[in-house]
Amino acid sequence: MTGATSKAGPRVGSKPSVARERILATASRLFYAVGIRAVGVDRVIAESQVARMTFFRHFPTKDDLVVAFLARRVELAEAELAQLRADAGDDWPRALLGWVADGVTTARGTEGFRGCEFINTAAEFSDPSHPVRAIAARHRAWIRDQMQEALVALGHPAPALTAQHLLMLRTAAVVAASLEGFDDDEGTFARTWWSLIA
Missing domain, CATH: 1.10.357.10 (Tetracycline Repressor, domain 2)
Structure with missing residues (x-):
């Protein structure tokens, strides 16, 4: 993981992305149950059932x-x-x-x-x-x-x-x-x- 993060997130005034919400819900469940470092991006992508490109469009880094x-x-x-x-x-x-x-x-x-x-x-x-x-x-x-x-x-x-x-x-x-x-x-x-x- 890097120490810096980007400004990833929904634009002000825009409707929340269904894909983003699904990724976030999946990650929240896994992060709490398993731990941050134990959960890789590939697992979040697989369990949230989104395309890799979709994931990184919403969250450029873990x-x-x-x-x-x-x-x-x-x-x-x-x-x-x-x-x-x-x-x-x-x-x-x-x-x-x-x-x-x-x-x-x-x-x-x-x-x-x-x-x-x-x-x-x-x-x-x-x-x-x-x-x-x-x-x-x-x-x-x-x-x-x-x-x-x-x-x-x-x-x-x-x-x-x-x-x-x-x-x-x-x-x-x-x-x-x-x-x-x-x-x-x-x-x-x-x-x-x-x-x-x-």
């Missing part, structure tokens, strides 16, 4: 595809949180903090769970300046900032530091869940999470 994979995850998370905030009304701060925490408990019970796609993908790219690492870092910073905003709204005395601690706690729990199953029948994670918020 790195472009990995960036698009994470960018799609960012879009989904931001849209979900925006909807949650709209639905929660005045109770959005606690709803937001609960949403972040619930991601740990619901994800680990999902069939095929392999941890956080951002953590997993970033672990496969050692160069901190790589676009993939940059997307992962921005997404984690966005989650932290969202939690800090919620803590400020709740009148927490140390919102910035607590948001950082919550992000660390969530990261540890997700990694533990992917490696060890993270059996938490006694609810230790939730109690620790809400005690930091309280």
